[in-house]
Amino acid sequence: MAAHGLISHSSFLSSFKGRAPADARRLSRPVDVCSGLSVRRFYQKWREDLVWRTSRGAPLDIRANSLAHVVENNAPTLADPIGPQAVLDKLEVDLVTEADLKENDIRRTRRTKMCCTIGPACCSYEQLEALAKGGMNIARINMCHGTRMWHKNVIQNIRHLNSIERYCVAIMMDTEGSEIHMGDLGGKSSARAEDGEEWIFTVRQFVGPPPSRTIQVNYQGFAEDLKVGDEVVVDGGLVRFDVIEIIGPDVRCRCTDPGLLLPRASLSFFRDGQLLQERSAVLPTLSSKDWLDIDFGIAEGVDFIAVSYVKSPEVIKHLKSYIASRCTDRSIGVFAKIEAIDSLNCTGSIIRVADGAMVARGDLGAQIPLELVPSVQQNIIDLCRSLNKPVMVASQLLESMIEYPIPTRAEVADVAEAVRQRADVLMLSGESAMGLFPDKSVEVLRNVSLRIEHICREEKSKSLKPLPELSTALPERISEQVCNAAAEMANNLRADAIFVYTREGHMASLLSRNRPDCPIFAFTEAPDVRLRLNMLWGLIPVRMDFSEDVGSNLRRTFSVLKARGLMKAGDLVIAVSENIVPCDQAAMLQSIQVRRVP
Ligand SMILES: Nc1ncnc2c1ncn2[C@@H]1O[C@H](COP(=O)(O)OP(=O)(O)OP(=O)(O)O)[C@@H](O)[C@H]1O
Ligand SMILES: CC(=O)C(=O)O
Ligand SMILES: [K+]
Ligand SMILES: [Mg+2]
Incomplete structure (x- = not known):
């Protein structure tokens, strides 16, 4: 190929035989020019890829460098390609769908969408690519964890996968919200509370790790809200404590249900078996930190914002008009997470103003009796379908897969139920964010979805409720x-x-x-x-x-x-x-x- 001056498309392409050279392929996945990239786009993506890799210090070999040279010197002078290629260029189908449609019957494609929470177990470029290849449709970043720099890096990786590798993964940012949670355990990955042990919960700040058996709490008012005899429940019941004494900002507790405390685990408080809300009920759904995170999300171009602990429609309306005023060239979908007990008496009005909803079963299960969670899930899915809003089902779908390569039978039944209910999206949390088997978890969701969807079609399932009329105009x-x-x-x-x-x-x-x-x-x-x-x-x-x-x-x-x-x-x-x-x-x-x- 000519290194200077104008090169012809055909000589450039024939030198690749339609593919990138083998060693450059390692740097940039095979670019199949016959499957939808015009020559100009191909050059352009190649250059973007090289610039991106150079900026991260990724090694470039001689051939990639000379390619970069060719691209740098020639691409701007290339005329638009003409012929059949230009037509192919006009349709952007993602890589996963394309492979699926080529290999399988068109009617067998997966209908239920998959969302993965991104955490330390899946945040590298290669790990994200494996999830995308497995069929991840949406990547969720949870602003409860990690720094904005960390999330920015994840977003860049995903955008890069979309533009260079032809995936189509949307990004959803999840706000921290008015959740009351523990501190980060001074950097430890976990701590164990034993039966009868005394622990202190406090709003004190510490330089360095907190003293032993001391847990920092993020909600300033919590010591005033509690009384001796109340119960402190960690992560919806994984560990429990009784309050035995309150001294200023310190709440002394005795462990009654031993277990593992994880960094930033959520906390709820009970008095005589009832959820205690006191002042925590008036905490804003969006804190000042959340607003800064939202500005970050808008600047980084996320596709969705999921609002935690929504209690009324007002906050959704407010956020939507804020986004509309800040972001005039595109829109961002606002999802209401149904997890606060207060949201349950106004789900209809919340979902009507939102662009979609999430059944956030994790915190929901800490706010209402567990046995009520399945019917709330069914009701919200039905409500969303009747209001024409997408709905996600989240938390503990495959919880045991955080540690094991296969799910429990009960988990498979739970996933199957959500698919049968025709939820739009199934969401993984810890399974992808910090588990040992993120890819296998996605595979299980995919296989169960495909199987159950097929069975539903075979059964000509009448389980779907008739649709009410939506509009009047x-x-x-x-x-x-x-x-x-x-x-x-x-x-x-x-x-x-x-x-x-x-x-x-x-x-x-x-x-x-x-x-x-x-x-x-x-x-x-x-x-x-x-x-x-x-x-x-x-x-x-x-x-x-x-x-x-x-x-x-x-x-x-x-x-x-x-x-x-x-x-x-x-x-x-x-x-x-x-x-x-x-x-x-x-x-x-x-x-x-x-x-x-x-
Ligand atoms: N960005 C991150 N950095 C580090 N750990 C993370 C990150 N995102 C998620 N995790 C880990 O994965 C676990 C599950 O993620 P998930 O997003 O469901 O969080 P959560 O704490 O249960 O809060 P939420 O109620 O908002 O879902 C978290 O508890 C945390 O340990
Ligand atoms: C996803 C989430 O926030 C929950 O289940 O609580
Ligand atoms: K959150
Ligand atoms: Mg939650």
Whole structure:
């Protein structure tokens, strides 16, 4: 290949035989130019990759360096590639879906989405890539733990995976919220409390590690709130203490249920068997630290913010208008975590104003009796589906896999139940963040989802409740009816896929809400909308540039998907179109078309 001046695309490509050279492949995964990257994009990504790796001190070998040289000297002078490649370039399908569609029947793709909490066990570039390859749709960063620098690094890694390796992983930031929790145990990974031992809980600050059997508490008012005889419960019941004396800021306790104390474990307080709220009930849902974290999330371009300990709709409304004022070029989905006891009498009004909800079973189980958690889960999932909001089920899905390579039978049954309930997203916490088997945990979620989804389709499961009508205004009612009808047609005709062309994702969500038997390809122009569609059940988000009319979008989509081996001639498609081109307005509001791939 020429090292200077203008090189032809064909000589550049033939020197790679469509792939990157073997040793450079180690630095940048195979770039298959035949599967959707134009030559120019290929150069551009290659250069981004090199710059990124150089900035982290990753070794570059001679060939990569000379490549960098070629790229630096030639890329800007290259003209736009023309020919079939330019067409392929127009459709951005993620790597995992692409492989899945090439290998498996289109109707067998996974519909339930997966979210992994990122922690020390999975934060390196390679570990994150393994999770993405395993099918992680959303990465969750929990601002309770780690520094902003640490989280920033995770976000950069994921963005890099998306842009260079063609994954499509969205990022959700979870706020710390008004949770009352212990300090970080002075750097120790855990501490054991034995039966009958005396421990001090205190709001004192220590320089260096706290004295032995002393636990720091983050909530200033806690000593005033407590009385002798109250119970201090760690992590929803893993360890319990009775309060035996209160001396100023120190609360002396005796351990009644021994166990392991983990750094920053959550604390709750009980009096005569009832959850004690006192002043903790008026703690703000978003603290000043949370607002700084939110600014950080906006600056780093996260796709979702999950708000911990939501108690009323106001905080969600406030956050949404704050985001709208700060972030004019794109939007961020705001999710309400249902975990505070106060949220349970106003879940409807909270979820109505939020962009989605999370059943945060960990803290929820410390606030209400455990035996009530399953019915709250079912109710919230049903409520979210009727209100057309995505819903996540979180905490302890595969808890034993923090330590063991296989789950318990009970855990598999729990995951299966959430899949049967048609939750949009299953979330891993400690299993991925600090467990020994993050990849295997993702694999279990994936396998259980695929199996149960298949069984539900075979059973023609009638377990889904009928959908109430969502909207009252005519334009919205039309969209809703079009989507309901399209989903029903797809089921009755045993269609292979539903296609939807959508700007903001609204029609896509209305289709997903029906939980149809076939997958839904959601085509959209905006990269941020594509990432947000990751939250929705059964959607395969694809980015493309729309052309003038519905017909040519369809033709182009068919030919590209067929050329890439993702669909085949004869596949039956129900295509739904939003009013994506304003000039169509007068002629047609919306359409459903039934097509075979030519
Ligand atoms: N960024 C991180 N750095 C270090 N440890 C982490 C990080 N994120 C999560 N972890 C570990 O993984 C565990 C489970 O994560 P998870 O996000 O569910 O936290 P949590 O403390 O249970 O709080 P929450 O109620 O907000 O979920 C945590 O208790 C913590 O030990
Ligand atoms: C996820 C979370 O915050 C919980 O389960 O408590
Ligand atoms: K949190
Ligand atoms: Mg929680």
